[in-house]
Amino acid sequence: MSDQTTFSAALLDADKPVPPGLGDGRGGPAGRRFDFYRNNVVSSLIDALEVGFPAVQKLIGPTNFRAIMGVFLRQHPPQEPMIAVYGAMLPGFLAQFPPLAHLGYLPDVARLEQALRESYHAADCTPLDPAILQNLPPETLLSARITLTPALRIIRSRWPVHAIWAYNLQDGAPKPSGVPQDVIVTRPAYDPQMAVAGPGGAAFTTSLASGAPVGAAHDAALAEAPGFDLPAILGVLISGQALHHLNSGDAQ
Amino acid sequence: MLDDTARPSALHGALPHGIGVGYKAQHYSDLMANAAPVEWLEIHAENYMGDGGRPLAQLRALSERFAISVHGVGLSIGGEGPLDSDHLDRLRHLVNWLNPASFSEHLAWSTHDGAYLNDLLPLPYTPATLARVSDHIDALQEAIGRPMLLENPSSYLAFEASTMSETDFLAEVAARTGCGLLLDVNNVFISAHNLGLDARSYIDAFPVQHIGELHLGGHDEDAGTHGAPLLIDSHGREVAGPVWALLDYTLARSGPRPLLIEWDADVPDWPILQAEAARAAAALARVPA
Numbered sequence: 001m002s003d004q005t006t007f008s009a010a011l012l013d014a015d016k017p018v019p020p021g022l023g024d025g026r027g028g029p030a031g032r033r034f035d036f037y038r039n040n041v042v043s044s045l046i047d048a049l050e051v052g053f054p055a056v057q058k059l060i061g062p063t064n065f066r067a068i069m070g071v072f073l074r075q076h077p078p079q080e081p082m083i084a085v086y087g088a089m090l091p092g093f094l095a096q097f098p099p100l101a102h103l104g105y106l107p108d109v110a111r112l113e114q115a116l117r118e119s120y121h122a123a124d125c126t127p128l129d130p131a132i133l134q135n136l137p138p139e140t141l142l143s144a145r146i147t148l149t150p151a152l153r154i155i156r157s158r159w160p161v162h163a164i165w166a167y168n169l170q171d172g173a174p175k176p177s178g179v180p181q182d183v184i185v186t187r188p189a190y191d192p193q194m195a196v197a198g199p200g201g202a203a204f205t206t207s208l209a210s211g212a213p214v215g216a217a218h219d220a221a222l223a224e225a226p227g228f229d230l231p232a233i234l235g236v237l238i239s240g241q242a243l244h245h246l247n248s249g250d251a252q
Numbered sequence: 253m254l255d256d257t258a259r260p261s262a263l264h265g266a267l268p269h270g271i272g273v274g275y276k277a278q279h280y281s282d283l284m285a286n287a288a289p290v291e292w293l294e295i296h297a298e299n300y301m302g303d304g305g306r307p308l309a310q311l312r313a314l315s316e317r318f319a320i321s322v323h324g325v326g327l328s329i330g331g332e333g334p335l336d337s338d339h340l341d342r343l344r345h346l347v348n349w350l351n352p353a354s355f356s357e358h359l360a361w362s363t364h365d366g367a368y369l370n371d372l373l374p375l376p377y378t379p380a381t382l383a384r385v386s387d388h389i390d391a392l393q394e395a396i397g398r399p400m401l402l403e404n405p406s407s408y409l410a411f412e413a414s415t416m417s418e419t420d421f422l423a424e425v426a427a428r429t430g431c432g433l434l435l436d437v438n439n440v441f442i443s444a445h446n447l448g449l450d451a452r453s454y455i456d457a458f459p460v461q462h463i464g465e466l467h468l469g470g471h472d473e474d475a476g477t478h479g480a481p482l483l484i485d486s487h488g489r490e491v492a493g494p495v496w497a498l499l500d501y502t503l504a505r506s507g508p509r510p511l512l513i514e515w516d517a518d519v520p521d522w523p524i525l526q527a528e529a530a531r532a533a534a535a536l537a538r539v540p541a
Contacts, residue, residue, distance in 0.1 A: 008364040025410040025447025077367035081326025121302025190306035
């Protein structure tokens with residue numbers, strides 16, 4: 001084994017011995033000085049996850065959070081040095097972690113928090129002028145394709161995921177009811193914001209994001225939710241500056 | 253290897269021989285309104301590798317007012333494996349976009365077998381390490397199209413395999429690659445304490461002609477959990493008195509250099525950091541040009 005293979009394995013496994021050949025500079029053994037590096041690696045990564053996933057931390061408590069993140073980071077250490085977005089694997093890990101099986105909503109809360117971080121760092125993009133939409137004849141709108149801005153995220157959940165997030169992080173937020181919530185994350189200017197999509201809203205937005213014309217996305221939303229409200233979801237996307245470019249089809 | 257004409261005078265000219273601080277987003281408005289004596293800012297490269305949003309917008313605005321030093325913390329220059337080509341591309345992209353006054357990285361490793369360990373891990377000073385570090389610096393300098401500064405580490409343990417002193421190692425890297433050096437005076441103080449070395453002897457042996465930048469920061473004492481108390485490079489408080497004295501000693505040898513205050517944990521309100529910057533400016537002003 002290479003020196004750094006031995007060193008890094010011992011960093012992440014406190015049961016492994018201190019690697020050979022390390023000293024205190026005075027002729028003595030390194031001993032517990034190696035623990036300094038062990039603690040740095042583990043606690044700095046857990047700190048980063050605490051910053052990124054405050055609602056998850058609140059839901060399971062700070063002590064459990066640190067213990068469980070210690071397991072996570074050993075299974076899924078960062079694959080790149082941008083710590084501000086470390087944790088993309090956390091929702092999947094939480095979904096498969098037996099001691100947390102009773103908190104079925106936890107992975108969706110983690111997905112929402114990761115979506116907020118990704119949105120924050122996404123590329124800037126000029127929003128579509130709403131007047132272009134308003135001036136379009138309905139049949140032209142239905143055949144148009146609309147590209148969406150890179151900061152948009154769609155979180156579909158069978159839990160009241162937004163309400164759970166808000167209840168844990170915002171003063172005075174009401175107790176979650178049992179109603180499932182889909183969340184549309186948008187970023188007007190620099191701060192991500194969340195909107196709970198009405199029935200079919202997430203299906204419509206997902207379809208639009210995949211490149212479908214507005215009419216086809218509308219059909220997909222109606223198939224899922226007969227009460228789908230097109231103006232409502234367009235309002236969410238327009239106010240969130242999530243629409244980028246409209247191709248009316250004439251140019252194709 | 254880079255053209256010899258790029259060193260060392262071009263390095264010294266890149267940042268002003270004045271005071272910089274490590275940039276924290278909570279100081280944005282204060283810096284824009286009343287930065288003196290701060291003339292330049294250091295940013296951590298990895299915090300500006302998103303595609304857009306507020307971090308890059310703030311950096312763009314700051315770069316119109318201040319010289320910027322980009323300080324990488326995640327390249328793993330001392331890693332046994334090859335450099336991460338994706339990360340090299342991200343660094344190249346950031347440097348091309350920002351055109352900073354300086355780029356620096358650490359004599360350390362932080363990535364192994366694809367896993368990023370989020371710490372600056374130590375290296376034995378051997379011919380093999382020297383060859384590897386020099387190759388990696390060549391590759392980085394090629395990627396970003398300019399010379400870099402390499403920073404001395406804070407050390408908590410020593411390698412029995414080392415055959416060179418840290419100062420000889422750094423001098424040889426600079427000679428081989430044409431890179432400049434970033435001398436962290438607080439790191440010298442910490443390493444000397446932790447490994448039983450003499451800090452002033454380290455400064456005496458340091459190849460000061462290659463210094464492109466000096467760092468200062470606060471440290472903490474670890475309360476005996478590691479046997480003898482260790483000094484920890486915490487960047488969470490004022491610069492310690494003996495480190496200010498070591499700075500004066502260093503400046504007397506090196507002459508004026510760009511001088512940075514690092515305060516990364518328990519970040520204070522701007523007036524406190526500004527007072528540290530003023531103290532650093534006074535130390536710099538005492539040095540004959």
